[in-house]
Amino acid sequence: MENVIEVTNLRKDFKSYSSRTGLKGAFRDLLTRNYKVVPAVNDINFLVKKGEMVGYIGENGAGKSTTIKMLTGILTPSSGQITVNGMNPHKERERFVQTIGVVFGQRSQLWWDIAVQESFRLLKKVYKVSDEDYNSHMNHVIQTLDIEPLLDKPVRKLSLGQRMRCELAAALIHNPPLLFLDEPTIGLDVLVKLKIRDFLKEINEKYQTTILLTTHDLTDIEALCERVIMLDEGKVIYDGALKNLQEKWGEGKELQFQFLEKVGVSELLNLTQGIPVKWEQDEKEQIFTASLEDNDELISQVIAKVVAAFKIKDIKINETSTEEIIRNIYEKGAV
Amino acid sequence: MFYISMFFQYLSQYLKTRLQYRADIFVEFFSDLLSQAINLIFILVVFGHTNFLNGWSRDEIIFIYGFFLVPSAVFSAFFNIWDFNERYIVKGELDRILTRPIHSLFQIILERIEMESLLGAITGLAVMFYAGSRLGLEVHWFDPFLFIVFVLGGALVYGGVFIMIACISFWADARTSLMPMMYNISNYGRYPVNIYNKLIRFVLTWVLPFAFVGVYPAAFFLGKKEWFWYSFLTPVIGVVFFVLSVMLWNQGVKKYRGAGN
Numbered sequence: 029m030e031n032v033i034e035v036t037n038l039r040k041d042f043k044s045y046s047s048r049t050g051l052k053g054a055f056r057d058l059l060t061r062n063y064k065v066v067p068a069v070n071d072i073n074f075l076v077k078k079g080e081m082v083g084y085i086g087e088n089g090a091g092k093s094t095t096i097k098m099l100t101g102i103l104t105p106s107s108g109q110i111t112v113n114g115m116n117p118h119k120e121r122e123r124f125v126q127t128i129g130v131v132f133g134q135r136s137q138l139w140w141d142i143a144v145q146e147s148f149r150l151l152k153k154v155y156k157v158s159d160e161d162y163n164s165h166m167n168h169v170i171q172t173l174d175i176e177p178l179l180d181k182p183v184r185k186l187s188l189g190q191r192m193r194c195e196l197a198a199a200l201i202h203n204p205p206l207l208f209l210d211e212p213t214i215g216l217d218v219l220v221k222l223k224i225r226d227f228l229k230e231i232n233e234k235y236q237t238t239i240l241l242t243t244h245d246l247t248d249i250e251a252l253c254e255r256v257i258m259l260d261e262g263k264v265i266y267d268g269a270l271k272n273l274q275e276k277w278g279e280g281k282e283l284q285f286q287f288l289e290k291v292g293v294s295e296l297l298n299l300t301q302g303i304p305v306k307w308e309q310d311e312k313e314q315i316f317t318a319s320l321e322d323n324d325e326l327i328s329q330v331i332a333k334v335v336a337a338f339k340i341k342d343i344k345i346n347e348t349s350t351e352e353i354i355r356n357i358y359e360k361g362a363v
Numbered sequence: 364m365f366y367i368s369m370f371f372q373y374l375s376q377y378l379k380t381r382l383q384y385r386a387d388i389f390v391e392f393f394s395d396l397l398s399q400a401i402n403l404i405f406i407l408v409v410f411g412h413t414n415f416l417n418g419w420s421r422d423e424i425i426f427i428y429g430f431f432l433v434p435s436a437v438f439s440a441f442f443n444i445w446d447f448n449e450r451y452i453v454k455g456e457l458d459r460i461l462t463r464p465i466h467s468l469f470q471i472i473l474e475r476i477e478m479e480s481l482l483g484a485i486t487g488l489a490v491m492f493y494a495g496s497r498l499g500l501e502v503h504w505f506d507p508f509l510f511i512v513f514v515l516g517g518a519l520v521y522g523g524v525f526i527m528i529a530c531i532s533f534w535a536d537a538r539t540s541l542m543p544m545m546y547n548i549s550n551y552g553r554y555p556v557n558i559y560n561k562l563i564r565f566v567l568t569w570v571l572p573f574a575f576v577g578v579y580p581a582a583f584f585l586g587k588k589e590w591f592w593y594s595f596l597t598p599v600i601g602v603v604f605f606v607l608s609v610m611l612w613n614q615g616v617k618k619y620r621g622a623g624n
């Protein structure tokens with residue numbers, strides 16, 4: 029399979045200045061400034077193949093948006109090479125953007141005051157899409173996203189969920205082989221999220237559309253992406269299958285107990301002496317969590333002991349969620 | 364070709380937007396017309412008190428003023444970029460512009476079209492005809508054509524200077540108060556330049572060439588032979604400044620830092 033995105037030693041530095049304190053400092057800032065060069069993206073490398081759906085994740089300020097903006101030709105890299113769809117995004121911007129679709133969750137592509145279909149019509153002209161292509165492709169998109177009844181409404185009258193579906197359709201008017209989605213599901217309800225996910229899966233299967241997705245909602249990633257690239261402080265700290273991440277880091281299980289009577293952590297610790305288990309108490313002082321290895325024998329032992337000793341209101345057995353795995357990784361700072 | 368068709372596409376988009384607000388469009392048209400009428404009366408009253416300024420008669424000054432209004436109306440209709448910094452840099456709207464396959468500056472010009480500003484040209488023409496008839500100026504067959512060329516040249520001078528100022532936003536992240544100051548300076552172009560001292564005259568001719576928006580091209584129609592050379596320089600200066608500003612813009616876009624989410 030050909031590579032759609034090739035990134036080598038990509039780097040983006042931002043020059044920022046730190047202001048000095050006090051009035052005297054403010055006057056000194058006027059004359060000379062303390063510049064600091066901050067790398068937002070620091071020597072990253074990765075390849076994306078045609079038809080892949082890749083989750084690009086990281087904390088706020090990890091450099092996700094900066095990378096996306098360099099990949100889409102909005103920002104110029106400080107150093108390093110980017111080849112996307114066989115082109116240099118920034119150098120050949122106008123030709124290049126013809127081959128990509130971009131959705132920024134917090135920014136609108138559509139004209140605020142006029143009907144959605146008018147925006148579509150103009151974008152169709154902007155991307156030089158023929159009537160035939162438009163009809164065969166967009167009718168399908170409009171149906172799947174269920175936006176037919178919204179087409180004659182002005183954008184300002186749409187709800188966020190409705191608008192987001194229209195945005196997605198607008199980004200696909202020229203049927204691009206590569207789609208960048210920056211926080212596409214931010215602030216959306218579960219139903220809309222599901223609809224968008226199903227739709228993305230469908231176009232990925234139908235057209236082999238490559239999708240690069242950044243999101244804070246890891247359930248999006250779980251539902252869509254087999255591969256994740258994880259970023260921390262401008263560096264790639266993990267690049268690989270989401271499954272591996274779960275296997276490697278999600279080994280333990282959690283037991284949650286809620287008791288009818290008042291119980292202390294020390295009593296529980298006494299009870300499970302000799303078993304490798306860690307107890308935690310919820311802030312509300314009602315729920316106790318035991319984290320331990322994923323081992324059936326041990327789990328049964330702990331449950332048996334606890335149930336025998338105290339009156340139980342509720343028990344839950346949890347696997348470590350992706351969210352927790354990722355939190356763990358960030359806390360430890362490496363994979 | 365593509366760019367011309369895009370111009371009309373965006374223009375129709377603009378009209379659709381305008382027609383969305385039916386009541387608004389009438390109110391606005393009426394108030395625009397009214398403010399132009401007030402402008403006209405104001406000009407006549409103010410210049411009623413001047414007679415001769417360095418060899419220029421009252422009616423000639425009014426004529427220059429009227430001419431100036433035409434390119435400046437064209438400028439305000441198509442180069443509506445005074446809030447470029449806030450709208451496109453601070454709010455990050457330029458991100459969206461840069462993901463579309465049209466030159467970024469052209470897109471911004473298209474998005475910000477404001478045709479109602481062209482009404483100012485009517486006032487300008489009215490003022491010119493008023494002053495022209497009092498001066499007994501004749502209209503030659505080539506005058507309308509030269510008029511169009513000079514107006515376009517003047518609008519390009521105006522546009523070029525303001526694009527260059529907008530470009531500052533690419534390098535400096537602070538908001539600049541240069542725009543309002545520049546609007547003030549541009550107003551000097553509507554008076555005869557030889558009433559100013561040499562330095563200001565030089566600046567208005569070669570550095571911030573607003574004299575090419577008003578006095579130089581208007582001097583041609585007034586038959587001031589000593590200024591003809593400058594008059595015919597108008598389209599040249601317009602094209603040169605505009606090309607320079609586009610080159611500066613292309614450099615600036617590379618420096619665009621984007622806005623944080």
